[in-house]
Amino acid sequence: MKRWRINGAIYLGLMVLALVFIAPILLMVAGSLKPDARVLIEAGSWRALLPDSVSLQNYGDVFSRVDFTSYLLNSLWITGCVVVLGLIVNAMAGYAFARMQWRGRDLLFGLVLMILIIPLEAIAVPLFYQVTLWGWRDTYVVQIVPFIANAFSIYLFHTYFLGLPRELEEAARIDGAGVLRTFVSIIVPNARPAFASVAILTFLTQWGAFLWPLMVTSGEAVRPLPLGIAAFYTLPPLQWGDIFAFGVMMVAPVLLLFLVFQKWFVRGVAATGVKG
Template identity: 60%
Template structure:
């Protein structure tokens, strides 16, 4: 084996070792949480400083049963699922129509509004959280599903993703439909939507991932458990005496699991959508 071949082999091994180490750093907290959820409570933190933290010992599902006995987990899960699903579904409709209007229709003020949408992408939610809170309190909508859904349906980033995707679609598709007498809305529904599955999947996944872990607004706008979502519920649960770290880990696993399932199921569409929207516009 030549000296050059030895150097290439060494670089490859070093690269794999480095990537493996970096991957472990990202996976370690999730692995620790999963293994900790299966351990007796007294072993969760006592082994946290050793490699035994990542090795299941005396495994049991008792911690998961404890969560359902101590709090109304199924209620919190339903709240998060209902709120996020509604935001995703309504958001796909509103944001895709807005993106199509910016990309294809010509109307007065279009350029100015598009600039405003782009500017809103850099505006953090925290900047408008307090005025929004007073607005929904004045309308008597505090502690409702409506208050947790409506502010997040229209999303500047989602509109921009749709806009960049639609702007690069061949105009011949729409021209043929227009010749047949189709209206702009019919053209959008019957022609554009069927060929835009990647961007719809991308926006749906990004919206779901973002809203599933949303905490600040739920903390501000909700009062009781009836409409409390999972992020706020786990924050309350971890201070609920007696503090059982095995139960907290179990709660965390059940909260994270839907995100992992959604991403794994739609990973192919997500990667394709990110690639297509990232190279357009």
């Protein structure tokens, strides 16, 4: 009986905790489907979490009030490029650090690990000067290139590759494959969890990037969604339902990506011992 009570209390506590985490998302989704006038009225009650009268009006409003499609395509292009190019570059770098023998390897890997602890904010200003000198401001390139090579991704790939049986590569070499062919045909297909983890983590970081795009872009043409929602937020009149709809459309791709790659992502994070 006592055990049952303890378990019950634990489950109750966990459910409350889950609700705390999920409530903002429910609020956003429900709010995005309500007439704008009801959003604030119901904000203080549990009804805020339920869409009592479903309408897609807010979504339509977003498209009519700002060029949402442009922001979305910019975000997809920038994030997609960073993810795809990042996977190629960082996986190769991780492999070179994990498996290939070359002079200065350990020293360089030490430097890569050191970069892990330097936040973007610390190098944002010198980086800004650099890209200004190169004439990169207000371009896609400035939002993509600096984020392709990523110390954390290299570290994650490195850790995963170290865990793959060395014999697989040796067998491939004996079977006649060179280094690149071994990497592409043997290593990559067996490191899908690592690729999924890096892809998702990079996507999340890049999808929500705000500070750097704000610094290096001034026109709307190349700005991504986070800057879009910031601008939308300040666009009169203040319409919470519209803002929630914008938010839902901004979060949806992330959730979709996570749902598709969830299995590999969890395996990758577990295998590399990295906390997401």
